[in-house]
Amino acid sequence: MSVLATPVPAERRRALTRAAGLPIAAAALVAVILLSIAVGAKSIPIGDVIDGVLRDDGSESAAIVRELRVPRTLVGLAVGMSLGVAGALMQALTRNPLADPGLLGIEAGASAAVVVAIAWLGLSQPRAYVWFAFAGAALASVVVYVLGSRGRAGATPVRLALSGTAVAAALTAFVYGVTLLDPEAFDEFRFWDVGSLVGRDLTILRDVGPFLLAGLVLAVALARPLNALAMGDDSGRALGAHIGRTRAFGALAITLLCGGATAVAGPIWFVGLAIPHLARAIAGPDQRWVIAYSVLLAPILLVGADVVGRVIVRPGELEVGIITALVGAPVFIALVRRTRIAQL
Amino acid sequence: MTAIALRGLSLRVRRRSAAVCAALVVATFAASVLSVGTGDFPLSVGEVLAVLAGQGDPAATFIVETLRLPRVLTALLVGGAFGIAGAIFQSVSRNPLGSPDIIGFTMGSVTGAFVVILWLDGTTFQIALGAVCGGMVTAIAVYLLALQGGGLQGYRLVLVGIGASAMLLAVNDYLITRATRDDAFQAAHWMIGSVNGRGWEHVWPVAAALAVLVPAALMLARPLAMLELGDDAARALGVPAERSRLALVFVAVGLTAVATASTGPIAFVALAAPQIARRLTRAAAPGLVSAGLMGALLLVASDLIAQRLLSVDLPVGIMTGALGGIYLGWLLFSGWGRT
Numbered sequence: 001m002s003v004l005a006t007p008v009p010a011e012r013r014r015a016l017t018r019a020a021g022l023p024i025a026a027a028a029l030v031a032v033i034l035l036s037i038a039v040g041a042k043s044i045p046i047g048d049v050i051d052g053v054l055r056d057d058g059s060e061s062a063a064i065v066r067e068l069r070v071p072r073t074l075v076g077l078a079v080g081m082s083l084g085v086a087g088a089l090m091q092a093l094t095r096n097p098l099a100d101p102g103l104l105g106i107e108a109g110a111s112a113a114v115v116v117a118i119a120w121l122g123l124s125q126p127r128a129y130v131w132f133a134f135a136g137a138a139l140a141s142v143v144v145y146v147l148g149s150r151g152r153a154g155a156t157p158v159r160l161a162l163s164g165t166a167v168a169a170a171l172t173a174f175v176y177g178v179t180l181l182d183p184e185a186f187d188e189f190r191f192w193d194v195g196s197l198v199g200r201d202l203t204i205l206r207d208v209g210p211f212l213l214a215g216l217v218l219a220v221a222l223a224r225p226l227n228a229l230a231m232g233d234d235s236g237r238a239l240g241a242h243i244g245r246t247r248a249f250g251a252l253a254i255t256l257l258c259g260g261a262t263a264v265a266g267p268i269w270f271v272g273l274a275i276p277h278l279a280r281a282i283a284g285p286d287q288r289w290v291i292a293y294s295v296l297l298a299p300i301l302l303v304g305a306d307v308v309g310r311v312i313v314r315p316g317e318l319e320v321g322i323i324t325a326l327v328g329a330p331v332f333i334a335l336v337r338r339t340r341i342a343q344l
Numbered sequence: 345m346t347a348i349a350l351r352g353l354s355l356r357v358r359r360r361s362a363a364v365c366a367a368l369v370v371a372t373f374a375a376s377v378l379s380v381g382t383g384d385f386p387l388s389v390g391e392v393l394a395v396l397a398g399q400g401d402p403a404a405t406f407i408v409e410t411l412r413l414p415r416v417l418t419a420l421l422v423g424g425a426f427g428i429a430g431a432i433f434q435s436v437s438r439n440p441l442g443s444p445d446i447i448g449f450t451m452g453s454v455t456g457a458f459v460v461i462l463w464l465d466g467t468t469f470q471i472a473l474g475a476v477c478g479g480m481v482t483a484i485a486v487y488l489l490a491l492q493g494g495g496l497q498g499y500r501l502v503l504v505g506i507g508a509s510a511m512l513l514a515v516n517d518y519l520i521t522r523a524t525r526d527d528a529f530q531a532a533h534w535m536i537g538s539v540n541g542r543g544w545e546h547v548w549p550v551a552a553a554l555a556v557l558v559p560a561a562l563m564l565a566r567p568l569a570m571l572e573l574g575d576d577a578a579r580a581l582g583v584p585a586e587r588s589r590l591a592l593v594f595v596a597v598g599l600t601a602v603a604t605a606s607t608g609p610i611a612f613v614a615l616a617a618p619q620i621a622r623r624l625t626r627a628a629a630p631g632l633v634s635a636g637l638m639g640a641l642l643l644v645a646s647d648l649i650a651q652r653l654l655s656v657d658l659p660v661g662i663m664t665g666a667l668g669g670i671y672l673g674w675l676l677f678s679g680w681g682r683t
Binding site for chain 1: 439440441489490499500502503504506507508510511513514515517518520521525528529532533536612615616619658659661662663664665666668669670672673676677678
C-alpha cells in the first residue's frame with residue numbers, strides 16, 4: 001500500500017473513523033463490564049465495585065463482586081468475544097451475509113450431543129453438558145467440512161454453506177425426535193437451548209478458555225490470508241494465499257471459538273451474525289479491523305444484554321440469549337436501514 | 345434443448361430437465377400409492393389403483409377416501425408449495441440459503457402460533473390462523489423496512505430479515521421457557537410440522553390456493569430467470585425488475601402461508617428441494633416445476649417412511665429434515681452438479 005503517495009480523502013476519513021472508533025468501543029466495553037459487576041439483585045456502588053475487584057476487604061459487597069459478578073462477567077466477555085470473532089471468520093470464509101458461526105453445524109452438533117446427555121445419560125447440570133456440547137460441535141463441523149470440501153474445487157463457500165445446512169437439518173431432526181419421544185428430556189433441553197449465563201462459573205471458563213484463546217490467535221493469524229481471498233479464489237491465489245489451508249484453519253478456528261462458546265452458554269445465535277456486519281459498517285472490509293472491532297463490540301452486546309436481563313424482570317431474570325436478540329435486533333435493523341452495509 | 349410449438353404457444357424444454365421432472369412425477373406417484381396402501385389395514389397396489397379409478401370395494405374405498413388419501417394429498421400439495429416458494433426465494437435473494445426465513449415468515453408464523461397455543465389455548469383452526477397472521481405481518485414489516493429510496497435491494501432485504509427473525513426467535517424462546525411443560529410440548533410439536541390426521545377440510549383450501557398461485561408462479565418464471573442476471577440486464581431484456589420482484593415475493597409468501605397453515609412450518613423442504621432439484625437437472629435457470637415436484641416427493645416419502653414403515657408417531661417434519669439433510673449431504677459428497 002506504500003505505493004500510493006496520498007490516499008484519497010474518503011479513504012483517509014474512513015481510516016480516521018476506524019482508528020478513533022476503537023478506543024471509544026474499548027471505553028464502552030469497560031463501562032459495560034463495570035455495570036455488569038454493579039447491577040444485580042443487590043446493587044453495588046461503582047466505588048465498591050472497583051474496591052472489590054482490586055482487593056478482598058471481607059465485606060459483603062466484596063464477596064458478591066468476587067464470587068458472583070466478576071466470574072459471570074468474565075464468562076460473558078469470553079463468550080461474546082468468541083462468538084463475534086467466529087462470526088467474522090465465518091462470513092469472510094463463506095462470503096455469505098447469512099452465515100453465522102452455526103453454519104458449520106456447530107450449534108446443531110452441540111444440541112444433539114446435549115440431548116443425548118440429557119435423554120440417554122440423565123445428566124442435568126450445565127457444567128456436565130460442557131464436554132458433550134464441545135465434542136458434538138467438533139464432530140459436526142468435521143463432517144460438514146469433509147462433505148463441503150469434496151471434489152476438485154475443494155471447500156467452496158457455497159458448498160460449505162450447503163453441507164452445513166444439510167448436516168444441521170439432520171441433527172436438528174434428531175434433536176426433535178429424541179425430545180418429542182421423551183417429554184422429560186424436552187423439559188430439560190428447552191432451558192439449555194435458550195442460551196444463558198446463569199450458573200456458569202470460572203471452572204467452566206478454565207476448562208474451555210484455552211480452546212477459545214487458541215481460536216482467537218488462529219483468527220488473528222488468518223486475517224491477512226482472508227483479506228487476500230476476499231476478492232475471489234483466483235486473485236487470492238495470485239496474492240500468495242493458500243486457499244485450502246486458509247479454509248481448513250478458518251474452520252478449525254470457528255469450531256474452537258463457537259464450539260467453546262456454545263459449550264459454555266448454550267446456543268446464542270444473533271451475536272455472531274450481527275456483530276461482523278456492524279464491524280464492517282464501521283471499519284470497512286479489512287478483516288484485521290473487522291476482527292478487532294468484533295472483539296470489542298460483541299462482548300458489549302452480550303454482557304450488556306446480560307445486565308439488562310438481570311434488571312428487567314426483577315427479582316427474576318431473563319436469559320441472555322433472549323435479550324441479545326431482543327435488544328440487538330432493532331438496533332441492527334435501524335443500522336441496516338441508515339447506513340450502507342459493506343457487502344461481502 | 346427441444347422446442348415445442350403448439351398453436352402459437354412455443355416452449356423450449358431442456359431434455360435433462362424434462363427427464364428429471366418425469367422421473368420425479370413417477371416417483372412421487374409411486375410413493376403416494378404406497379403410502380395410501382400401507383397402514384393398519386394394508387391394501388395392495390392393485391386395490392389402491394382400483395379405488396382411485398372408482399372401482400374398489402366399499403371397505404377399501406372408505407379407508408382410502410376418508411382416512412388416507414387426504415393426508416397424502418396434503419403432503420403432496422404442501423411439499424410442492426414449499427418447494428416452489430423456496431426456489432423463488434433462493435433466486436430472488438440470489439442466495440442458496442434462501443428460504444421463507446429470509447423475509448421472516450417462518451419465525452413470524454411460529455410466534456403467531458405460539459401465542460395462540462400458549463396464551464389463548466386455541467383450536468387447530470385458530471392456530472393456523474395465528475400462524476398465517478404472524479407470518480404475514482412479519483413478512484410485510486420486513487418488506488417495508490427493507491424498502492428504501494432506490495427501491496428494494498436483495499442484500500438489505502436479507503439483512504432486515506435476519507434481524508426480524510432473530511427478534512422473533514427470542515420471543516419464541518421466551519414463550520416456550522415460560523410455558524408449562526405440556527403447553528411447551530404442544531407448541532414444539534406444532535413447530536416441527538405434521539400431516540397427522542389431515543382430512544379433506546385441510547386439502548380443499550390448499551388445493552384452491554395452489555390453483556391460483558402455482559400458475560402465477562409459472563407465469564413469473566421467465567422474469568425470475570432474467571432477474572438472476574442482475575437488475576440492469578433484466579431491464580434491458582424488457583423485464584420490469586422492481587415490479588416482477590414484488591410479484592414474485594408476493595406469490596412465494598402466499599405459497600408459504602397456505603402450506604404453513606395446513607401443516608406447520610416444515611422449514612427444510614423449502615431450502616432443500618430447490619437445491620436437490622437443481623443438482624439433478626444441472627440447469628442454470630431456477631426450475632420451479634422440478635423444485636415443486638421435488639418438494640412433493642420429499643414430503644410424501646418422508647411421511648411414508650416415518651408413519652408407515654417405521655411406525656413411530658413422529659411428525660413428518662422430523663423425517664423431512666433427516667431425509668432431506670442426508671440426501672443433500674450425499675449429493676454434495678458424491679460431487680453432483682459442481683455449481
